[in-house]
Amino acid sequence: MDYILNGFVEAFRLIFSFDPEIIQIVLLSLFVSFSATLYGTLIGVPLGIALGIHHFRGKKVVSRFLYTFMSFPPVIIGLFTALFLARSGPFGQFQLMYTPTAMIIAQTILVTPVIMGIVFNHASTSGYEVVQTGKTLGARRWDILILLVLELKAVIMIALVTGFGRAISEVGAVMIVGGNIRGFTRVMTTFIAMNNNMGQYSVSIAMGLILMSISFFTNSLLYHFILGDQNEYRD
């Protein structure tokens, strides 16, 4: 048990020493995952809304595929991304393999179905009613789009945070397409996995604590700005 306790002591020492390598890893992790969440949001939110509010033949099949993709293993996504980005693959000429861009691409593929699925689910139920009500009150296409985004803003934020949570916590995809190169593509999760394999538990615990703090911080922000706002009328 001592090594766990010592690991925590060492972890706090490491965090407050502001090690440049740790800072660089944290910043790269945030950059990659924020970028992937941003792209995932730009793709997933409009598509989720559009698919959700429209009734069309085959909608159930689409929803089944979407929910399947939501739980797709990151390693598989990493593998397919690597196949496309590898030197001999269809996009090999762009030389993206083992770069942060490749990691962003892989994580975007990972988080887009998550964001899209959550938005789709809510747009299918409450979104359709909102559209119909907006129409009956004289709202035009642009008014309805604004109305929908405002009505679904809590859901969109939850989707965004869930997507970010999935991106920042995954290790399989970024390991395969990023390669865990020190100072270039090493992120928090690959750093933890690597140090755990090497028996260096203190640094793993330190990075784990940072990862958990980031998760706590983003969730607190969500609650404060969105869910807290929704609760303001209840008393």
Added chain:
Amino acid sequence: MNIETSHIKKIYQEKTVLSLDGQFSDLLFESGKIHGIIGPNGSGKTTLMKIIAGLIAPSSGAVLYNGQPLCQDIFSEMTYSTHTPTLFSRSVYQNIAYPLKIRKQEKNAIDQTVSQLLEEFEIDDIKDQSARHLSGGESQKIALARALSFSPKALFLDEPTANIDPKSIQIIEAALQKRNREQGLTIIIITHNLSQAFRICNHLTFLDQGSCLFSDRPEKIMTTSHSTIDEFISFNRF
């Protein structure tokens, strides 16, 4: 706004849910009147109203508004509200102001209209509350106030007073009659309450199993000899 329907038919999932033919193949909802649509559950009332409101398309037949087919300009002069209205997740005031805001009205004009409606529907004490956390009766009053805020020419109501208290019913009926009297608002209302239909409607249409059995002045329904109508009236007496 005169609304005429002609040989309306609606087939949903290979089942005919509405088919207006024979004596009542063509219905006229005259401008400036309050029209009631009554009938048992599953008789096609909501389907007919949604078709007239332009929310769903008929499988065959036509609807004309002042002799014209439906277009965006006509559609934006009509509105529709149900007994389970969708209120937006914003304050009561913002809900009622919404149709005026999208019509780019001045803030002062919006304030004035919304204040009048809040007072008329006796909901000014909850104007700053979220519209999502209110009782059924309050929600229905807000939905109706919101529907009336932009002074539509035709108003379609699907059981607007279902499950609400007598005072709220009185407020809603008074608001409808006032708009009808002063602005010539054409109102089509679905109700299960025959006494309400007699109180406020100038014209009644009775549907059963997707067919129209009666369409005339309310008092004439009492002298109509049809077993389904008789049964509906007798149950309403209790």
